[in-house]
Amino acid sequence: MIFASITLREIQLPLKEPFAISSGVVEVRRILLLELIDRSGATSWSECVAGEEPNYSPETIDSAWYAIRDHLAPRLLGREFASPGEVHQALCRDFRGNQMARAALEMGAWGLKAVLEDIPLARLLGGTRAKVDTGISLGIQPSPEALVDKAAQALAEGYRKIKMKIRPGADITYLQAVRDALGPQAPLMADANSAYSLDDQNHIAQWDELDLIMIEQPLGWDDLVRHAKLQNALKTPICLDESITSLERARDMVALGSGRIINIKPGRVGGFTESLAIHQFCVEQDIPVWCGGMLESGIGRAYNVALASLPGFILPGDISPSARYWDQDIVTPAWEMDGSGRVNVPLDRPGIGVELDHERIAALTVRSHIIV
Numbered sequence: 001m002i003f004a005s006i007t008l009r010e011i012q013l014p015l016k017e018p019f020a021i022s023s024g025v026v027e028v029r030r031i032l033l034l035e036l037i038d039r040s041g042a043t044s045w046s047e048c049v050a051g052e053e054p055n056y057s058p059e060t061i062d063s064a065w066y067a068i069r070d071h072l073a074p075r076l077l078g079r080e081f082a083s084p085g086e087v088h089q090a091l092c093r094d095f096r097g098n099q100m101a102r103a104a105l106e107m108g109a110w111g112l113k114a115v116l117e118d119i120p121l122a123r124l125l126g127g128t129r130a131k132v133d134t135g136i137s138l139g140i141q142p143s144p145e146a147l148v149d150k151a152a153q154a155l156a157e158g159y160r161k162i163k164m165k166i167r168p169g170a171d172i173t174y175l176q177a178v179r180d181a182l183g184p185q186a187p188l189m190a191d192a193n194s195a196y197s198l199d200d201q202n203h204i205a206q207w208d209e210l211d212l213i214m215i216e217q218p219l220g221w222d223d224l225v226r227h228a229k230l231q232n233a234l235k236t237p238i239c240l241d242e243s244i245t246s247l248e249r250a251r252d253m254v255a256l257g258s259g260r261i262i263n264i265k266p267g268r269v270g271g272f273t274e275s276l277a278i279h280q281f282c283v284e285q286d287i288p289v290w291c292g293g294m295l296e297s298g299i300g301r302a303y304n305v306a307l308a309s310l311p312g313f314i315l316p317g318d319i320s321p322s323a324r325y326w327d328q329d330i331v332t333p334a335w336e337m338d339g340s341g342r343v344n345v346p347l348d349r350p351g352i353g354v355e356l357d358h359e360r361i362a363a364l365t366v367r368s369h370i371i372v
Ligand code: OSB
Pocket: 021, 056, 136, 137, 191, 193, 241, 292, 293, 294, 295, 296, 318, 319, 320
């Protein structure tokens, strides 16, 4: 592949309802889309998962826009790459951090490769599943009753895992209410997005009684040492999200005992090359893996669905259908989930497997920049 042009676009896509995590709320997703055009004319679109505020990781849509426009895209333009792995290397050389910015380009290169080879992206990655198990991520609700309603509805819709966002003051009473209402078999978990410290160890240890599948990222966003101490004192497995930014961090998690499960978000780790390496490592180490989400549009979702079709993704991913987030997605067909909580991997179509709604994308675009 030879990159002839790279276009950055920002779209603003309103969520159906605000999504609250411990560190902030989002109502309208500001999404950076990339369009990569090969010298042959073949085209691939990808999505940067960075949010508007640096409340999940240090990156934002604006830092990613700048990193891609001024530093990363110029490394790719006009050059020939034999594989997305070479693109990954070119983006990593003497370049610290900015995983989400790198991932948008690197994943776009995988999408382009799939188009050039005329095969589904999931096949190119080594996916083995035709359907992926799906979970829902519920934002923090105003009351335990409101959370119970949402969780009961999700279970009725077929979701295979129900993740509930928590924060100090909205944790055990909320989770207990859902456990009591949905029963001992309900597949429940909690995600704190780094809202606690080791001072809360005794409080968190009480959650063991809730029989959660896992507790996601209770402590610092880049911490491993304190998570190891906490995991040692807990029966419930800790799943790391924010702290796993590379294969090295995944190795450190295992070496230190900081957690027992990993949520892989390709955007958080710099793309698919790193995601595949982490997946391989986790399979070897018997670490269960699942695919996280970042409120992606239908474009980013396509990449997540493809990744989640790999064999090590044995837990349901945060890969809800389009209608959970948007009145209208920017792809056709929209992503759908069947009544038993599964999303089809589009194995009958080359590339990312969905068409773009170009008119809608144009209508939602607030800025664009083309680099040739
Ligand atoms: O921690 O997994 C997270 C959304 C924004 C920022 C962080 C997280 C999330 C989610 C959304 O949980 C999952 C989804 O896309 O459905």
